[in-house]
Amino acid sequence: MREVTFLEAIRLALWEEMERDPNVFLIGEDIGRMGGAFGVTEGFLERFGPDRVIDAPISETAIIATCVGAAAAGKRGVAEMQFIDFISYGFDQVVNVAGTYLYRSGGKTPIPIVVRGPSGGYVGGSLYHSQQFEAWFFHTPGLKVVQPAFPDDAYGLMKASIRDNNPVIFYEHKYLYRRIKGPIPEAHEDYIVKLGSARIRRYGDDITVIAYGAMVHFALEAAQHLEKEGISLEVIDLRTIKPLDMKTILESVRKTSKVLIVYEAPKTGGVGAEIAARIAERAFEWLDAPIMRVAAKDSFVPFAEPLEKFVLPSVEEIVFAARELAAY
């Protein structure tokens, strides 16, 4: 086992996949000479050369499209969005081109690409460096959406995403990059985390908390706090947002009978809304309380600290919501 940061886990996964498969290449802004805005690809250009580590112009459309076209011709491109917010520039390539490609090729031309980048708030990034618009892609057929919370999952999921034959949008929460450390397996173990499998990060009896990304850490903190009050939370880390691991979710819900869904994106139309609907459809008779959600307010992510704090979900909000559910 290697003890690494969340960022280093992603870096190692990319590096080892590049070593393993000559078809894998990276493309993005400032990823070569500089090694990426956050340093995820430091040293890659020197090792793999400019044909496999492409310093692209500021052209999110061209960056993603290059991965798409290369994928149609048998390669596996990994596109870095300097901030995942900028994926909006390449939206058509993701949704209308990559997402539909297999379908409109009659199943003949898979598009194995990964579009990855730092997401999320809590760092004063303001409007265009803080967003969590995973719901856009959650809503789109043909795509997979991943957001890990721990280094081992980031490592195993990145490898799985590169090897997957479908377009994967990989959210890396920048708040976790250097704050979270943990063990990951050695390179020779070829460790993979299957896409579409959630993981229970803490077992409990009273309330099922479903979260992903940074919210998993908030939920675990809340669980620790509530333990002292005799409220036991079971924390599910979705790891993959699409496809959803409904089996793990429903098993837990049938055990605890109470559900709290936590996500960092605006509440309306978010991933949590779909999870709530599916639980209501498939486990209604097991529920002892309304399904509750803690999410960002329906706003943008503002810059000033008091504003950002007001908009984004907090550990306190999770604690309050869980208490309410426990008392229901």
Place this chain on the structure above:
Amino acid sequence: MRTRRKNGQQAVAYHQRLEKTDLIEIYRRLWFARLFDEALYDAKKKGRLRRGNVYSSRGQEAIMVGTTYPLRPDDFVSPIHRDMPVFVFRGMPLEQVMCQIWGKAEAPTRGKDSWSHMGDMDLGIVHSTSMLGSTIAVACGVLWAQRLDGRRDRVLVAYTGEGATATGPFHEGLNFAAVHKLPLIVVVENNQYAYSTPVELEVPTKTVAERALGYGIPGYSIDGNDFNAVYDTMCEALAHARAGNGPVLIECVTYRLQGHADHDETRARRYRPVEEIEMWEKRDPLPRYRQYLLRTGLFTEADLPEPPLDIKEQIERAIAYAISSPDPEPHTALEDIYDERAGVSL
């Protein structure tokens, strides 16, 4: 029509190097494109084709034939909606093309998408979408894959319209290709109208070719209704791209003789002056090429029937094949959304 060439030079007359058998084949291809178009308009009118639109390429035949004829078998193309014959020229069986138009199970898209939104990477045909500009950016990736495989001399011909040159992906794709000197040839079929919007409301410069200046690449504005002009320019562009000099932009000036699609015929006569349509009818590329062939002295009138024999029958056979071929099963609508050959299922 003015012919603008790089540095004011005339291109080599590559067309004069073609063999007699080539000339006949080109003549047949021009007619194939024309008859393909007519057969589909007819099928739509008579109710044999009940679903989807027919996008006419009438008047644009010289572009399709002239840009594909000098290609190598391992080159790539990404045809758009007025390039249906290009699929056939690049090796897709005509029956498959018709199955695509009729939405049949045997179609390359298995009935999932219509008309030109298909491809076959084994034939080097890259799939385009309705957002015409977007495929120019995708083309960069196809070419990057060739670079990784050490096959830098395979060229990709990306077709687009003058209207799509106003979109972002057109710019991002060409910019990227130019920065990295990718062998991309963008053929702009400037048929004067993007649906109803005239070219002067899409492009601020006198020619579309001038856009090439912004990328530091050669730009040609040529008579798209003159097969020899298209062919010669294409040969020159191919030599440039294959030698590693980067992309080329070719504006083929032509005219959309029909409406945007078959549903648009009435309105298309209102948003365009009749005199304009009549003027362009006189520039029909087919009789022009026939006149050229006669002038070479290699052919007699009788050698060049209008249309050449058998083509109509060949097209009709393919249509009949498509009509009688099975529809897709409803449940297949949910197939091919994900490829689980290396992943997990939803």
